Amino acid sequence: MAGNGKSVRLGEGEYRWLEKGLRGMGFFAKLSLKELAGVLPYIHLEDHPKGRVLCKEGGKGDSFFLIYKGGVEVSKKNWDKPVAKLKEGQFFGEMSLLFGHPRNATVKTLKPTQLFELKANDFSRILKKNPGVAKTVRKVADERRRALAQI
């Protein structure tokens, strides 16, 4: 599933967004500028068309994704409604990497979407080095797990 988008080179705009936008919310909020600089070499920015399946329920989790532009829908087999819609600044793909399970849901782009992607190894390394980030990601993953158990 991973790495099948069109690769986009990181420019000044993307760096600025990573530094300012992301540090102000969610995933990178707890990273210092130095730590962020350490993360950047491992991040790939990829362009995906509308309708691209990025995570397939039951499949192996190999990447973590952060939405730079666009939006995705999270769905589950045999559920009549989508589980969630995620937009710019939100992340997905963390559950299988954290819990060591197959993908819990299918995630598909709702429109042309640019995603920052981290391979599983780099994701684990970043979480190990940054306990604050690990805590934030685990909290979201736990909330999502509870939501999946309830619906």
Ligand code: CMP
């Ligand atoms: P993962 O299981 O690796 O792959 C599917 C992803 O869908 C999952 O990680 C989460 O990132 C995302 N996901 C699952 N359940 C929810 C939910 N209730 N709300 C938002 N995102 C979810």
